[in-house]
Amino acid sequence: MTSLARATVIPFGPQHAAFLEPLNVRLVLEEEKVVGAELNQGYNHRGMEYALSLDYKKSQYLCERVCGICSYHHSSCYCQGLEALYGVEVPMRARLIRTIMMECQRLTSHLLALGHIAEAVGYENLFMQCFRERELIMTLVNRLSGNRVHYSMNVIGGVKRDIGPEQVKDVEVTMKEVRPRLEELQRVFRRDSTLGKRTHGVGRFPRPAAEGWGTVGPVSRASGIPRDIRQDGFAAYSEVRFTPIVREEADVYARMMVRMDECLQSVDIIEECLPLLPDGPAAVQVKGHPTGEAFSRVEAPRGELMYYIRAKGALELDRIKLRTPALMNVPALLAMLPGCQLADVPGIVVSVDPCICCTDR
């Protein structure tokens, strides 16, 4: 068979049925075996780093627009960085609210990623089921923040939108409703035989490779690296019990299950945070223009997100640099794809959860 095969080049993206964001993977195929892959990015490069440096006050809203799936993590990371520059202590209440909202967004993001994986291997029904459960969280954050995607809840110094007692109750009730549904989903993802046949052992990315490529988040945790910025206790993560979810299989299945298990962990964290909410202000005022430089990191759904902010005591910033998790995870596809079958390409690509808005900025 191989003697007859000649190399074909197939463009995966920038418009593709399995992956709707503008990423181009140039696949070299022999018959249906992938023998080479090349990444092509930048279809969505908007120069966000330049725009964000124009006005640090407006940027607390603009940075949410970097990405639609981890918007709140972006704004939290940005505000956290500027708070470090101002040297202010953010009230506990604000830190807990940030934690709750970040975990809500992690739920929506992970359920989206899980749905995409299911869809990429042709399991449309499971995709729809993921999105049905996701909708519960989406409407919840809509009730809490007034928005579904860009919450616009953060200001430098805290949160500008407090959570009232009835909203706390709302979160509690929703989490109670979501948990059994997620457990049901987890059961399907863990045990479904056809899904298992398409994910077990596919897209192997062993630990040494994961360390060399510097991948972050669920991609590296699925390769057995117990690394999660939440351990370092930013926002209010120091107040909750947290151990990263790690798997050793290092394949698409592991990346899928890490996300699935993290969904339930998020519910745990949210439920743990709610009773901790103290009374008091949800924000502190900051005065003057900031100076100095800061590195700020949060654990976004796709992994470690870092902002480097250098302020010069004026409205504009000297430099702001975003290191998004997808920027590290997407190139790792070059290590995962060669040797796999064309049929597995969509699943592998989607399993690193590439967010092109984040990668290109």
Next chain:
Amino acid sequence: MDPLALVVQLAIIVLAPLAVGLLRGVDRKLTARMQNRRGPPVVQPFYDMVKLLSKSPILINNLQVTFAGASLLFQAAALALFVAGGDLLIAFFVSGAGSIFLVLGAFSVRSPYSYLGGQRELLAILAYEPVLFLAVLSLGMRSSFLVSEFRGGLLADLPLVLLAMVPVMVILLEKSPYDVPAAHQELVSGPYIEYSGPYLAIMEGARWFQLAFVLGVITLFVWHDNIMVSLLGKAAIVLLVLFVTIVIDNITARLTRERMVMFMLTVGIALVAVNLIYLTIFPEGLI
């Protein structure tokens, strides 16, 4: 020949593919309801067809439309043979030739997606045709190869053969786990990718005729002396098979082409074989 019978036969040849179109609409609606969606109206396939036909024709080469037309003609001829009471085996081979023209159409353009889709379509044909062939053989051997002389409900005799028809339908309806040739997420539309507008409508029409023929074979399993009861039974069995394939579609992910071929050539053929062996030992039937 009786003119009335001729009119009825012509009517069936025209109406059968339209009924298939309606079935595909029902299929989409049911699938949508199972996935928590509203779904399109039941007549959506006809809207699609009308829209495709109204689009401006764009061709890559003339060979493409030749193969599309040939595919349609052969599938229609297979259905016509079947309805006119002709030989079941000949109808089967004519329909098979129609499928081959689909593959040739895919190979006639220089598109890697189309090419890979064509290769996969060949594998799909390799997977379902033997099972379909054996099913047709067993039906014919049990009763008659001439559809006009076909008598007697064979459901009781050949239940496992009907069961083997389910994965055949899964492949033909392009449903998970064996929607391999046109795999949306892998090959976008596989063999169909370089067809558009009216030519895509021709390919879809060919598919409707093919499905009408295969579903016609499935209706042969049910028979009653009373024509009304007979028709009701035939409709019921078609709907049942369709429903089972939709359920399967919704509880599985897509498997690989190797698994498709392996499954059909082992389990599919084994089902038919077991049924035939049983019938040879107990000629009175299973039940």
Next chain:
Amino acid sequence: MTTEEGQSDRSDAIDVRQRFKGFLDAGSRFIALVVRESEDGMFELIYTFDQGGKVADFRFSIPLDREVDSVADIYPGAMTAEREAVDLFGVRFKGVRPGLFLVEGKSPPEPLRKRQIGGKGGDVPG
């Protein structure tokens, strides 16, 4: 949060690679390469690392046309970071090709450079 690892105004090939390696050997994880155009018209390159939950870095300034040694062969994860710096700032890395985000000849070159845009903030609407 900031760790100043000392500064140097020169960049020898051996220097970057050795220091990068030193960080990796000490068990640090590379996070990002931050490029900044400093007030005196130089590029400041900041290599940031995760050192047991804290951000550590080493940094140096180079003239705009100085070529820097690539560390991508030591650490493939740094490849994207370097290519990004090539595209957005025009920093020259040995053996690193441009074209990660931008298309040569079509995209505006070095879009994050200050002097090219003619001073930040000037063209902000509103």
